[in-house]
Amino acid sequence: MSELPHEPVIQQFPDVEWEEAAGALVVPAAKAPEVAQWLHDHNTLALDYCSNVTGVDYLEREVKEKITNDDGQEETVTKTEPGRIDVVYHLYSMRNKTGPLVLKQRTGRDNAEAASLTPVWRSCELQEREIYDLFGVKFTGHPDLRRILMWDEFEGHPMRRDYEEPCDYEWEPTPHGEVLEKHKKGKVIA
Amino acid sequence: MSVATAPNYDLTQRDGLDTSLLEVSMGPHHPSTHGVFRMDVKLDGETVVDLKPVFGYLHRNHEKLAEDMSYLANMPFTDRLDYLNSMTNNWAYALAAEQLVEIEVPERAEYLRVVMSELTRLVNHTCLVGFFINDLGALGTPLLYGFREREKILDLFEEASGARMMCNYFRFGGLRKDVPDGWLDRARKVVDDFPSFLDEYGKLLCENEIILSRTQGIGVLPRDLAVNAGITGPMLRASGVNYDLRKVDAYGIYDRFNFRVPYGEVGDSYDRFMVRMLEMRESLEILKQALEDIPEGPVMGSAPRVFKPKPQEVYGRIEGPKGELGFYLIADGTPKPYRYRVRPPSFINLTVLRDMCLGQKVADAVVILGSIDIVLGEVDR
Amino acid sequence: MSILGGGIFNGMAVTLKNFVRSYFDKDRLTTKDYAWQPQGKGELPQKAGQYPWKPEETGQLPRRENTTVTNYSRNIPMLLHEGGEQMDAIRCVACQICERECPPQCIYIEKDYDESGKYIKRPAVFDIDISVCMGCQICVEVCPFDAIVMDSQFEFSVPDRFDGLLLHRDDLLKGNDYYHQIHPEEATALDEKRAAEEAAKAAKKKAAAEAAKKKAADEKKEDAQ
Numbered sequence: 001m002s003e004l005p006h007e008p009v010i011q012q013f014p015d016v017e018w019e020e021a022a023g024a025l026v027v028p029a030a031k032a033p034e035v036a037q038w039l040h041d042h043n044t045l046a047l048d049y050c051s052n053v054t055g056v057d058y059l060e061r062e063v064k065e066k067i068t069n070d071d072g073q074e075e076t077v078t079k080t081e082p083g084r085i086d087v088v089y090h091l092y093s094m095r096n097k098t099g100p101l102v103l104k105q106r107t108g109r110d111n112a113e114a115a116s117l118t119p120v121w122r123s124c125e126l127q128e129r130e131i132y133d134l135f136g137v138k139f140t141g142h143p144d145l146r147r148i149l150m151w152d153e154f155e156g157h158p159m160r161r162d163y164e165e166p167c168d169y170e171w172e173p174t175p176h177g178e179v180l181e182k183h184k185k186g187k188v189i190a
Numbered sequence: 191m192s193v194a195t196a197p198n199y200d201l202t203q204r205d206g207l208d209t210s211l212l213e214v215s216m217g218p219h220h221p222s223t224h225g226v227f228r229m230d231v232k233l234d235g236e237t238v239v240d241l242k243p244v245f246g247y248l249h250r251n252h253e254k255l256a257e258d259m260s261y262l263a264n265m266p267f268t269d270r271l272d273y274l275n276s277m278t279n280n281w282a283y284a285l286a287a288e289q290l291v292e293i294e295v296p297e298r299a300e301y302l303r304v305v306m307s308e309l310t311r312l313v314n315h316t317c318l319v320g321f322f323i324n325d326l327g328a329l330g331t332p333l334l335y336g337f338r339e340r341e342k343i344l345d346l347f348e349e350a351s352g353a354r355m356m357c358n359y360f361r362f363g364g365l366r367k368d369v370p371d372g373w374l375d376r377a378r379k380v381v382d383d384f385p386s387f388l389d390e391y392g393k394l395l396c397e398n399e400i401i402l403s404r405t406q407g408i409g410v411l412p413r414d415l416a417v418n419a420g421i422t423g424p425m426l427r428a429s430g431v432n433y434d435l436r437k438v439d440a441y442g443i444y445d446r447f448n449f450r451v452p453y454g455e456v457g458d459s460y461d462r463f464m465v466r467m468l469e470m471r472e473s474l475e476i477l478k479q480a481l482e483d484i485p486e487g488p489v490m491g492s493a494p495r496v497f498k499p500k501p502q503e504v505y506g507r508i509e510g511p512k513g514e515l516g517f518y519l520i521a522d523g524t525p526k527p528y529r530y531r532v533r534p535p536s537f538i539n540l541t542v543l544r545d546m547c548l549g550q551k552v553a554d555a556v557v558i559l560g561s562i563d564i565v566l567g568e569v570d571r
Numbered sequence: 572m573s574i575l576g577g578g579i580f581n582g583m584a585v586t587l588k589n590f591v592r593s594y595f596d597k598d599r600l601t602t603k604d605y606a607w608q609p610q611g612k613g614e615l616p617q618k619a620g621q622y623p624w625k626p627e628e629t630g631q632l633p634r635r636e637n638t639t640v641t642n643y644s645r646n647i648p649m650l651l652h653e654g655g656e657q658m659d660a661i662r663c664v665a666c667q668i669c670e671r672e673c674p675p676q677c678i679y680i681e682k683d684y685d686e687s688g689k690y691i692k693r694p695a696v697f698d699i700d701i702s703v704c705m706g707c708q709i710c711v712e713v714c715p716f717d718a719i720v721m722d723s724q725f726e727f728s729v730p731d732r733f734d735g736l737l738l739h740r741d742d743l744l745k746g747n748d749y750y751h752q753i754h755p756e757e758a759t760a761l762d763e764k765r766a767a768e769e770a771a772k773a774a775k776k777k778a779a780a781e782a783a784k785k786k787a788a789d790e791k792k793e794d795a796q
């Protein structure tokens with residue numbers, strides 16, 4: 001998805017990987033602020049505008065792959081991919097008016113932590129707070145990390161794929177739906 | 191700037207009086223907060239010493255709802271994001287989704303999309319100027335003059351799509367249906383009558399000494415901070431950066447039209463207001479050109495029967511009236527999106543609210559909020 | 572302006588001009604006066620959609636002169652039948668596509684079965700909760716039988732918040748002539764489309780019948796030879 005060349009970044013920072021399927025650079029959390037500052041100050045790339053910061057939640061899942069085993073035959077192997085949360089940054093250059101470069105930080109789902117890029121691009125400030133609120137990713141180095149869209153005493157992270165809504169709806173007799181099913185089972189406050 | 195920590199009030203001595211800071215919650219129900227938006231301000235007399243914006247009162251978790259619905263079923267919900275400009279929200283989503291599959295959009299549909307989008311820009315800017323002047327205290331007169339013109343455009347939207355505000359008109363590959371007979375002539379009439387309204391409106395507002403003294407020099411946003419904080423739209427252009435996605439990305443057929451991009455020098459509230467007034471005139475130029483050149487033909491390209499894109503990620507963005515509205519979609523081969531993210535311009539433009547308001551008076555904080563142009567449907571999603 | 576207050580003075584002149592002109596020129600008025608009164612009976616309806624009264628009963632269209640309703644407005648859906656007895660000519664076959672595609676999930680359909688348990692092509696239950704319906708017309712777009720279209724009724728006030736706003740199949744059924752009255756262009760276009768489809772189907776059937784006849788005639792000739 002990136003339209004800017006990624007080779008200079010990989011040359012400068014060998015830790016950074018390039019993910020072909022998504023067209024994104026995967027940056028380890030320890031190196032992220034350095035890479036970000038380098039991209040910001042680079043004179044041809046000049047990525048001075050961070051447009052969008054997104055969190056994506058991937059649950060643990062099984063992936064089937066066809067590989068050729070030692071006998072030379074094809075077989076399907078099932079691998080378990082561990083769950084992870086991605087933080088995706090879309091970077092543009094306002095000075096040169098050029099296209100996006102996509103950065104990703106990966107972190108596990110338990111004790112999710114990532115490096116905050118707010119010191120480099122101020123636009124990440126509110127968006128990283130939103131990812132903390134809705135996904136539960138702690139950003140180290142963020143000036144003011146607290147909940148933004150949910151109220152402060154809320155527990156849980158709503159955008160996670162395995163989030164279960166609390167069963168505290170007032171029942172309204174809609175013709176069908178999950179609330180009606182729950183009401184029939186006696187689980188909803190009438 | 192010293193900030194007193196609550197709960198231990200530090201009483202300071204000033205002019206022989208014991209004073210402390212006053213905390214005011216300009217709470218969610220307030221006529222000037224443009225929706226359910228709360229600002230907790232700490233005041234030293236009348237000067238703002240600290241400001242904390244609090245939002246989330248309209249949070250509907252739109253992004254999670256969208257993961258449960260097919261791509262087409264998400265289209266009516268995009269109307270409700272920034273509920274004043276439903277057509278541009280639709281276009282941003284259609285643009286992102288059209289990158290997922292190979293669809294060719296016919297010529298007439300492209301021209302009509304530009305027409306609808308520029309009419310929406312007119313609608314939004316008249317609303318915004320009206321509400322901005324309303325916040326200053328001109329209780330309703332310029333607002334209703336703007337709304338009177340907006341009604342004519344909403345009547346056009348009703349004839350084209352069936353609804354005035356929640357239009358749900360764009361589809362992947364074109365539009366839902368063609369405009370009825372005579373619509374183009376009615377649109378031309380509205381566009382021809384608009385400049386005289388703008389002249390009158392400008393005479394009412396732009397040289398008014400009260401507006402000049404209350405908005406010039408208020409809420410200055412320096413250029414570097416604007417770029418770094420990800421501000422887009424008229425607010426960025428008022429600070430002097432020439433970045434308009436209609437020229438940079440040239441999505442749709444915007445490269446065929448001849449129009450200028452107004453931008454300001456100082457970046458105060460008056461510049462933001464004037465940039466919007468000038469943008470309305472440029473929108474009229476685009477509309478004139480588009481309504482002249484519009485060809486005949488179908489309005490719907492050949493979309494696949496079931497919308498099931500291959501696994502990929504796209505980011506589609508447009509220049510909405512409030513800023514850059516982007517949609518980040520991750521498809522995974524099923525008819526429902528895996529991740530659906532809205533990049534909301536109003537939300538990100540609020541990053542610098544505190545910076546602009548510190549040191550100003552409370553009344554100016556209201557003016558600055560009005561000039562940022564937020565709509566809570568977009569801020570909270 | 573060189574004098575202080577000149578801008579304000581000019582602005583006041585604009586306001587005065589608009590004020591005076593609004594007495595003579597309707598376009599200058601910022602608000603419109605709608606004086607819609609329900610026709611006929613004065614009691615409160617018990618069911619949403621009970622008024623304006625059905626044209627089959629009163630012979631009149633719902634009065635719309637002083638309202639904002641145009642020939643293109645859409646509000647909630649309605650089921651179409653061809654005319655005459657409602658359930659005889661209903662177009663809906665209870666395929667449940669609109670129930671699946673509805674974004675806020677406000678439609679509830681149950682198929683109709685006859686005495687032997689076979690599926691008849693009619694809905695037994697077709698409920699729309701209009702407090703949930705957002706009028707997005709996606710059900711109209713996905714219906715393959717042109718059975719559901721948008722109505723432009725807007726008076727839905729009822730005393731009961733839940734059951735009063737749940738419309739059942741018989742409340743939603745309206746005739747094709749009513750559809751022609753409220754949305755003339757769309758209704759004519761729909762009728763033409765259906766007529767074209769019928770003609771295409773009939774032509775195909777005729778061509779298939781002729782091909783079969785020709786094939787039978789050829790086989791007979793071969794047998795004879």
